[in-house]
Amino acid sequence: MALLSPLPAELWDEDVDAALKGLMPRHMRNPEQAGTAMATLVHHPELTKAFLGFSVHLLFRSTLPARLRELVILRVAALHDCSYEREHHIEIARTEAGLTPDEIAAAVDGSAEDPFEQRLLDSVRELTETSRLSEETWTALSEHLTTKQLMDLIFTVGGYSLMAMAYNTFGIEFEDER
Known part of the structure; x- marks a missing residue:
């Protein structure tokens, strides 16, 4: 409802x-x-x-590559159990970021074959659970991401978490369910 x-x-x-x-x-x-x-x-x-x-x-303007951005958003949506956000970004992940159906399913579940992408998905969980990144995680991510990209990562997790909270609370329905 x-x-x-x-x-x-x-x-x-x-x-x-x-x-x-x-x-x-x-x-x-x-x-x-x-x-x-x-x-x-x-x-x-x-x-x-x-x-x-x-x-x-x-x-549209994040310094994160589309692939990483969509992995992060899919994981945020899963952690917040936001089906509206998840389903919309499954399509974006597939069409705009080139993720395969298996990669999308794995990201939703919080896993990735690539060690860096796994660390990235783990960072989403860490941010969601603790509202911060540990020094260890920051250091590991900074081996692959610039400072601006790290900032965009944190704000992407926060921004999409906020959207998930709003969508879940308001009860946003899929367009074809109206």
């Missing part, structure tokens, strides 16, 4: 349009095309606009 349903079409106004402007083209800034998550978030246009600016960085 959704605690917060998508904003009804008759309540979409200039503020809602402005909130979505930085993320999607004009033809998609409506309740039918925006998707259930965005259509729900726009109950609070100012918050949505502020948060989407951050989210755009995480998804």
